[in-house]
Amino acid sequence: MTGSRIGKNPNIEPKRLRRNGQSMVEFAITLPIIILLFTGMVEFGFMLNTYLSVQDAVRATARRFSTVNPSLDENDGNADLLFFDNAAEYAIDLLAPAGDPQSRQIVLEDGRDNILISLIGVEVDEDTDPVSVVSVTRHSEGEYYRYFDQESSTNPPTAYSDSSIEAFLTANGxxxxxxxLLIVEIYYGYEGTLNLPWTQPFFSPDDPAMLYVSAVMPTIYTKPLDQAIP
Structure with missing residues (x-):
């Protein structure tokens, strides 16, 4: 009985090389797509984190200053300007803590971003059926306070008109x-964090994505009463 030797199949090695080459081509094609998707998700995560940080600052400011007496003027009923300035500075310090420069700094930019604060009293007529809103009084020199004294297409006015406030109070019947009411609003232009060429069409320093956040808190100091709150 004689043994037999099995030689190498000359077709196996070329097939393996072809498969390896095909895998490399497929990887080269899909890699840019994977990078685009991954960096897009990372950038969106940064933007969402920024939005939540601004939201926290707005809510904290509204809660804090809804308990502060705005010192309404006896003649025109307007709140002391210092009240608005202090509230805006409080929000700014929450976004970019001056005492902690190593923390994340979300800096509002004049000419693009803004803080709007509205101090409002709403009076209703309880003798009507249904109860109706009689007046909406704004306790500031204008309709609302602006930290940066400007308006632009990227920084529109307050979203809380008299009619929207009435709708807010009568929502869901x-x-x-x-x-x-104390209303705090912030417009902030998100410029992007990664600043990659393929993310700049969505947000960049030249064309930021405008984030808008607001918070409404009740305050006793502008509630219509027979006598002033001490």
Whole structure:
């Protein structure tokens, strides 16, 4: 009995090389797509984190200053300008803590971003059926306070008109009542973090994505009453 030797199949090695080459081509084609998707998700995560940080600052400011007496003027009923300035500076320090320069700094830019604060008293007529809003009084020199004294296409005015406030108080069939409201709004232009060429069509320093956040808190100091709150 004689043994037999099995030689190498000359077709196996070329097939393996072809498969390896095909895998490299497929990887080269899909890699840019994977990079685009991954960096896009990372950039969106940075933007979402920025939005949540601005939201936290707006809510904290509204909560804090809804308990502060705005010192309404006896003649025109307007709040002390210092009240608005302090509230805006409080929000700015939450976004970019001056005492902690190593922390993340979200800096508002004059000419693009802004902080709007509205101090409002709402009076209703309880003798009507249904109860109706009689007046919406704004306790500031204008309709609302602006930290940066400008308006632009990227920084529109307050989203809380008199009609929207009435709609807010009567949402879901609620019955309005005499109310005092403090409204804090922030417009912030997100410029992007990675600043990659393929993310700049969506947000860049030249064309930021405008983020808008607002918070409404009740305050006793502008609620219509028979006598002033001490």
């Amino acid at each position: 609620a019955e309005p009542s005499d109310s005092g």
